[in-house]
Amino acid sequence: MESINQSLRQFSNSRLQQQFQKLKKDVLEDARIRSYLASHPELTTEQRDNGLNELYQYKEQWQNCDKCPGLDACPNLIKGYQPHLTIYRHDIHLEYQTCPLKRKADERKRHASFVKSLYIPKEMTEVSFDDFHEDNPSRVKAFAKAMGFCAEVKPGENGRGLYIHGPFGVGKTFLVGAIANDLADRETTTMIVYAPDFFRELKTGISDGSYQNKLDVVKQAPVLILDDIGAETMSNWIRDDILGAMLQFRMMEKLPTVFTSNFDLDELAIHLSSTQRGGIERVDQLKAGRILERIKHMNDVIDMKGENKREK
Structure with missing residues (x-):
C-alpha cells in the first residue's frame, strides 16, 4: 500500500499540498489518534509524520468498525480484524486483532x-x-x-x-x-x-x-x-x-x-x-x-x- 508521504512526493502543486495538509489535519484531530499520541509523548514530530499512513489507516478502519455492517460485509483490510497502534524500533506500526464479531464466529465454529x-x-x-x-x-x-x-x-x-x-x-x-x-x-x-x-x-x-x-x-x-x-x-x-x-x-x-x-x-x-x-x-x-x-x-x-x- 502506497503511503501518504510517498503520494505527496510524487506531486508538487499547491492543490495537492493543500489536500495533504487537510488530510493530515483530519487524522491528527481524530479523537482516537489524539488519545494515542497523548499517551506516547516520547514520539517526535518526525516519527509522527513518518507514521502518518499508519495513523490514517487506523482512523479509517476504526470508523468502519464504528459503522459495522456485519462480519460478512466488513470493509477493513483484513475482514474481522481491528487495527491497533504499536511502537516498533521507534516507528509507529499497525497490528491487527480479531474483533468481537470475528471472535464470536470463531467460537461458534469451535463450539460446533x-x-x-x-x-x-x-x-x-x-x-x-x-x-x-x-x-x-x-x-x-x-x-x-x-x-x-x-x-x-x-x-x-x-x-x-x-x-x-x-x-x-x-x-x-x-x-x-x-x-x-x-x-x-x-x-x-x-x-x-x-x-x-x-x-x-x-x-x-x-x-x-x-x-x-x-x-x-x-x-x-x-x-x-x-x-x-x-x-x-x-x-x-x-x-x-x-x-x-x-x-x-x-x-x-x-x-x-x-x-x-x-x-x-x-x-x-x-x-x-x-x-x-x-x-x-x-x-x-x-x-x-x-x-x-x-x-x-x-x-x-x-x-x-x-x-x-x-x-x-
Missing part, C-alpha cells in the same frame, strides 16, 4: 466442532440450558439432573450416563440438545444420533461396505446420545449385533451414553424381546435382559412428565 449429529434437526443442536423456562416439577428435576451430569461427566474415567424417558412432546430431545451444547462449552465431544434412522442407515451400509466405519464412529464417541431408542423396528441384528455390541464397548471403555425413549425400562425390555419373528421367545428375553442390565448399571434414570409441548 464438539457437537456432531446424525438425523437430528439443526435447531435441536443449538438449544442450551439458558433456553429452559419451566415450572413443571418433573421437567425442573430432569434439567437439574442433566446439568449435574454435564458437571460430572468424564469420558474414559466415569462411564455413567442417563436414561431419559417420557411421553411424546415433553422435551426429551430438547434436553439432550442442551446437554450436548453444555458439554461443548466444556470442550467434550458429543455425538447426537436419532436411533431409528441410524439403525436403518447401518443396514443399508452393509451392501456398500460403510457399515463398520459408521458404527465405529458412533460407538467411539466420547459422549453418545441415542435419541428415541425404542422407536425402531426391533430385530435380532439390531439388538445383538448393533445395540448390544455398542453398549458393551462403551461400558468397557467407560464412555457415557445418554438415551431418550418413550419407554420406561420395563417397556423397553418388552420391545427388545419382541423381534420380527413374532412372539417373545426365551432366548430373546435373555438377550434383551443383558442389554437392560447394562443400561441399568451404567445410567441414571430420568422420568419426564408433563403436557405435550408440540401440541401448543
